Amino acid sequence: MGRTPDKRQIFCTRCDTPLEVSCNARSTLCPGCHQNVRTEDEELNTYCARREFFTEGTVTVGKKGVLIAEVRVQTLIVQGEVKGSVRARHSIHVTKTGRVFGDIRTPVFVMESGAQLIGKCEFGPGLAPRAVDPCAARA
């Protein structure tokens, strides 16, 4: 008998609709906004400039990585440079080599000594994601 893969709950990066996806899923379609939601983890070690960088996974910007975009992720680890507004649903970790230039919003923020940060910040347990009624999101 086939074993059903483990599921995890994520939120749509655009409309915040709660979604349940397989742990192996790389993307899904949001029933709220009918947009594609990426769920895979990524590691950047190069220059990357985009209009938006949305994924419901963990994004690691390596020491040589430069990410210029509006960033909406689940977890962000910054060892290199990030320019643009950042919204992380779980946490942002800026290591000692990390540089963030832009506004940030996340429930959990960790910053090591030596890291650079310029922007408007909002972090704290009060910013943890709230479950949104998918029917209300669709309306």
Added chain:
Amino acid sequence: MADASKPEFTTILASDCSFKGEMTFEGTMKVDGKFEGKITTKGKLGVGKGAHLCAEAIVGQASIEGAFKGNVVASERIELAASASVMADLRAPKLVVAEGATFVGNVHVSPDALKGVEKSEFVVPIPATPLKK
């Protein structure tokens, strides 16, 4: 490791104290009570877990564990502990944030963070006048 015989803070504003006004000190000070006003020092300011500060602080170092509202300009570093709850604008060359801290405000943390700040805002030590014989 910290020397047990030497206290970390030379001055302590205890939890039952409430202070309103302008404060200047040389060494280190910990606020466990309530403070409203301006703090100027080249030394270290500690904000205890139960403390409530509404202040404009120009300091050497700041270590915040309690509630802080206002502005902090540090010439060396600012540390936000997990229990810290801060609504302020921060400016310092170094910032350390522990997991669990709450913060709302503008942050400018870079090696040249203090370039835009007027030097007069910092306490300039008065040169000692030589004794006349």
